[in-house]
Amino acid sequence: MDEAGGQHTGRRWWVVAGVCLVVLAAACGGGGNGVTPSPTGGTTELSGTVTFFGYEDSMRDEVMAPFEEQHPDLTVRKAPYSSGDEAITKLRGGFQADVVEICVEDTRRMISLGLIQPIDPSRIAYWNDLFPSLKQADGVQVDGKYWLVPEQGGTSGIVYDPERVPEGMDSFADLFDPKYEGQIALEDTASTTIAVAALAMGYTDPWSLNDADLERVKDFLIEHKSNVRTLYKGDSDFLNLYRSGEIVAGYGYPDYVLAMEREQIPAAFAFPREGQLTWICGYGLSANAQNLDAAYAILNWETEPEIQAFFAEEYNYLVSNRRTLELLDEKLIRRIGLDHPEQLAQAIPLMIPENYDRWLEVWREFKAA
Numbered sequence: 524m525d526e527a528g529g530q531h532t533g534r535r536w537w538v539v540a541g542v543c544l545v546v547l548a549a550a551c552g553g554g555g556n557g558v559t560p561s562p563t564g565g566t567t568e569l570s571g572t573v574t575f576f577g578y579e580d581s582m583r584d585e586v587m588a589p590f591e592e593q594h595p596d597l598t599v600r601k602a603p604y605s606s607g608d609e610a611i612t613k614l615r616g617g618f619q620a621d622v623v624e625i626c627v628e629d630t631r632r633m634i635s636l637g638l639i640q641p642i643d644p645s646r647i648a649y650w651n652d653l654f655p656s657l658k659q660a661d662g663v664q665v666d667g668k669y670w671l672v673p674e675q676g677g678t679s680g681i682v683y684d685p686e687r688v689p690e691g692m693d694s695f696a697d698l699f700d701p702k703y704e705g706q707i708a709l710e711d712t713a714s715t716t717i718a719v720a721a722l723a724m725g726y727t728d729p730w731s732l733n734d735a736d737l738e739r740v741k742d743f744l745i746e747h748k749s750n751v752r753t754l755y756k757g758d759s760d761f762l763n764l765y766r767s768g769e770i771v772a773g774y775g776y777p778d779y780v781l782a783m784e785r786e787q788i789p790a791a792f793a794f795p796r797e798g799q800l801t802w803i804c805g806y807g808l809s810a811n812a813q814n815l816d817a818a819y820a821i822l823n824w825e826t827e828p829e830i831q832a833f834f835a836e837e838y839n840y841l842v843s844n845r846r847t848l849e850l851l852d853e854k855l856i857r858r859i860g861l862d863h864p865e866q867l868a869q870a871i872p873l874m875i876p877e878n879y880d881r882w883l884e885v886w887r888e889f890k891a892a
Contacts, residue, residue: 570596573817576610577624577806579603581825586833590824597817614638619811621818625671626804627662627872634665640808641668646819649826653843656867660803662874671807672822675834676841678794678801678860678870679715682765682775685791692772695723695795699747708764708773711754713886714873715800719774720744722797722871730874734881741885745892754890765790777860778839794866801870805843835859 575582582601591599602620604610607629614620615636623639633639644650650658650672657663657673664670681692692698698707698719709716718729720740726732732740752770755761762782764770775792783790806822808815824830831847834840841859842848848856848864856862876882 568596569594569817569820571814571817572598572600573622573814573821574600574602574620574809575622575821576602576604576613576618576620576809577622578605578804580834580838581624581806586825586830590821594817594820599817599821611636611638614809619813620809621812621814622821623807623809624804625662625807626802627660627671628802628874630662630665630670634670638810639670640810640812641670642672642807642822643819644669646822647672647826648823649828649844649846652845653826654845654864654867656870657803657843660870660872662872663803663805671805672826673803673805673843674825674831675805675838675843676801676803677776677839678799678841678866679774679776680795680799680860681772681793682761682779683772683791683793684765684789686789687771691791691793693793693796695719695774695797698772698774699723699743699750701750703771704749705752706769706771707750708753708755708761708770708775709751710774711756713882714875714879715774716744716754717882717886718800718871722795727798729871730876732876732878732882734878737878737881737885741889744889748889748892778858781854781858792860794860794863794869796869798869798871799860799866800873801841801867802873803841803870 582603587599587601591597602618604613607626610623611629611632614623614633615638625633625639653673657676658669660673662670663673681695681698683692685691698709709719717737717740720743721729721732721736724740724743726736753764755764755773758779761773761775761779765773765779765783766786766788777792780790780792806825808818812818826844828844828847828850831842831844832850835842835847835851835855839859841861845864848861853862860866
């Protein structure tokens with residue numbers, strides 16, 4: 524994650540060649556005759572134009588081509604963006620969209636600016652199969668209304684060497700234990716590292732820190748700075764530090780452990796008892812959506828287990844539909860952090876706090892100390 528608030532996966536723009544999901548046309552709801560089942564009963568023939576505004580990976584041909592083949596009378600206009608800020612700027616400028624991809628840190632801004640409208644859960648075929656904790660996450664639900672269908676995400680926690688830390692770790696506070704001086708890695712980003720420190724100190728809501736709280740967190744980070752071998756800038760940085768033995772533990776992600784296991788290097792992952800920082804994104808409706816039937820069809824298509832399995836396999840994304848787990852192998856389920864789905868109840872969705880400018884000031888002071 525960077526200081527602008529991007530995710531660990533960075534909505535990874537990997538180009539994966541040779542993947543073909545045309546078989547999904549038969550597997551994912553509806554026939555190939557341009558008619559789609561309606562969750563509220565009956566059928567709806569889709570026609571006209573629908574505009575899908577989201578991250579590029581969400582509208583890959585492997586995912587959307589079968590949908591378009593099923594609905595030959597519907598024109599799907601795809602408009603990719605690269606960040607939440609870009610999406611908000613374009614929507615404020617009058618860009619017309621039907622489906623909008625939304626990450627939960629942007630939901631409240633979009634609501635306050637009148638850019639999106641609530642969704643009707645009764646029109647989402649798999650609504651009852653979505654993990655309850657994701658449906659209830661702040662940013663998915665706001666003021667008693669649902670604003671997006673949660674689709675993908677990623678979770679985080681503690682990666683540690685079980686041979687050098689035989690007692691294990693189960694708390695962010697463990698990372699700041701003096702016995703690990705010079706052996707810990709934290710992300711080089713204000714949002715995650717300040718939140719990790721706040722949680723280690725006992726704060727339950729790291730996104731509601733006032734100026735006094737931030738001063739205390741800054742002092743805590745400076746006091747324990749000697750524990751930090753380095754602030755790492757990406758996955759490869761962390762893995763290089765770990766494989767070289769320069770660190771014994773750090774803030775990280777489940778797929779780090781799998782990467783080390785492939786090299787037969789001992790590694791373990793723990794969900795901290797304070798909660799796990801999690802990014803969550805999904806799909807909602809633009810305030811000026813013009814083709815609601817087609818928009819809901821896309822929301823349902825992207826929630827199909829086979830579609831979610833594609834994102835899990837290609838990007839290591841967390842999935843929201845419990846039925847998707849039936850399609851994934853055990854190693855992948857463990858890699859994306861769903862071998863114990865009850866842990867999602869401890870998810871703390873990543874947010875951009877209102878006083879983020881102050882966070883960045885604190886971050887600069889910590890790094891300069």
